């Protein structure tokens with residue numbers, strides 16, 4: 001059996017190694033959310049920055065809930081293999097940017113956040129992980145972590161509670177605040193997190209809230225790299241690439257993108273070294289990615305899963321569903337204002353190539369998770385714009401109907417699937433029943449979910465009801481094919 005990966009000098013395989021000595025660089029970043037995405041994206045780009053420009057920018061990476069990954073990484077001194085795959089083969093590198101990990105330990109997390117050497121805090125905690133109420137933009141009073149942390153603000157365990165407690169302690173100690181960089185797929189993610197943090201602080205101490213609003217920067221960022229969950233194959237390939245056993249290996253696609261608003265009063269790593277783009281306004285990039293990549297992803301996750309397609313690449317191999325993806329990308333692109341240097345048709349073509357990547361096994365079930373947290377920015381926000389502009393809404397209505405059908409928690413062969421969603425109960429109650437209009441009504445009545453502009457629009461309601469009725473009566477495959485039955489609207493790609 002191969003030795004465990006614990007030092008760069010252990011590596012005997014073809015994997016590339018960082019060009020810096022990890023021990024020579026201190027920690028400058030705390031990351032919340034030590035998942036596969038963080039290791040495939042921010043940590044890898046920080047590794048590139050360290051290799052090129054050095055600096056004390058290694059990462060203390062926190063797993064807020066699970067212990068497994070953090071423990072596996074701790075046993076490897078934070079080292080792990082990152083594998084990039086496509087039809088040409090695989091390439092591996094060992095990443096050394098993570099100096100240490102913290103496993104489900106709020107007190108240790110708070111201490112790490114208070115380290116004066118820490119100048120940036122990055123986050124990938126998923127859309128639902130913030131405890132921010134999207135309707136008010138402030139902390140969600142129904143969120144269990146928010147409630148608990150408001151009661152014991154000195155011993156917080158949730159994201160808002162930890163950030164506010166750390167900022168308060170730093171202020172009291174006369175240490176400068178850190179910059180907070182949200183890396184989740186949410187619109188205006190910097191302002192979003194700023195609203196949650198200042199709102200939480202305001203409930204405890206308005207003076208602290210004002211200080212945070214004045215002194216803490218919350219730049220927005222758009223992140224992109226398709227990263228499926230690691231499997232046994234990931235670990236086997238990591239061993240072939242490094243000659244070591246690696247329990248924390250991650251696999252991903254070659255493509256990577258990070259667009260960041262350049263507002264880091266206390267400095268930042270040279271993430272340009274990994275290809276990051278620094279811009280004055282991230283919003284148009286974020287909107288493009290959320291509506292095109294993530295919107296098409298969600299549509300194909302629901303329609304694909306219900307058509308028996310396990311992976312995104314299988315969806316793309318199905319001509320009818322692939323045509324839906326192409327249509328969806330076109331409809332989403334039509335809602336975007338022009339963006340300098342971006343050709344949305346090229347971007348759509350590139351996305352389809354990425355979705356087709358035969359070496360990436362990205363489960364439709366993984367993307368289908370947390371629909372109530374994803375649909376608003378991916379599907380309903382562009383649908384509202386399309387309605388306003390008198391554009392075609394069918395693609396968004398179809399995606400919505402597919403999601404509603406998925407929320408039943410049982411597929412078309414009668415097999416049950418988990419509805420992994422913070423609002424699972426309400427969603428499955430709304431999804432029950434055979435009458436498409438009644439089901440659609442029930443979803444549209446759920447509070448703080450589908451925007452009123454859609455709820456109250458007759459054309460939208462008719463389009464969703466029509467799609468859902470076809471899905472319920474004839475099945476997902478027939479519904480997906482429906483629009484293309486005449487063949488005229490689909491051109492070969």
Ligand code: CS2
Pocket residue numbers: 185223224225226227293294297298366367368374
């Ligand atoms: C996916 C994203 O799981 C999902 O909802 O749409 O994780 C997607 O793979 C990434 O945003 C790609 O950058």
